[in-house]
Amino acid sequence: MIDDTSTAGPAAGALAERVILSAADIDRALTRIAHEILEANKGASDLVLLGIPRRGYPLAQRIAAKIAATDPGFDPAASLGQLDVTMFRDDLRRNPARTPQPTRIPVQGIDGRTVVLVDDVLYSGRTIRAALDALVDVGRPRIVRLAVLVDRGHRELPIRADHVGKNLPTSSQEKVRVRLAETDPEPRPAEHADCVVIVAPAPGATA
DSSP: OOOGGGGSOOOTTOEEEEEEEOHHHHHHHHHHHHHHHHHHHTSSTTEEEEEOTTTHHHHHHHHHHHHHHHOTTOOHHHHEEEOOOGGGOTTTTTOTTOOOOOOBOOTTOSTTSEEEEEEEEESSSHHHHHHHHHHHTTOOOSEEEEEEEEEOOOOSSSOOOSEEEEEOOOOTTOEEEEEOTTTOOSOOOGGGSSEEEEEEEOTTOOO
């Protein structure tokens, strides 16, 4: 019996997925970011890393561990936190179902310190705008910097990252997905336990 479905084009809504960064690529990018942060800050003194949920926090944890391995004076337990931005977003009316995550600020606070916000993907810039508003509620840092694993462009606000793992030009029809072992535990090959993928309409897919 001949299966004539093999000659048919992609189904409506079909998506193609392409791996852009493997687990090893992500690790190298985070190592580079950690060194850049140390260099820009002239060491780890008064440094605070605040991850933006969901994937920004595990990325901040990994960067903190790499900084601690290079500078023994850096204590992740006293210099690592999580900053939830849910209630500061400008799309709450359109997406009311967002579930707030806990904000955790180091005991010493952030006043007068260098704060590095950490997120997975920088896109329109609206999440970072919300993060800056949320930051005002918890203290007054001396400097605020931004580290992202991926910058995909398409900015809608005048915001840029200071530390970027990978600049990834994309079309507005494509989606960038960061998958981490901590937040996306579904089974994957070891080299893709962590990965960054681009999801796009499959070539020839019907509308």
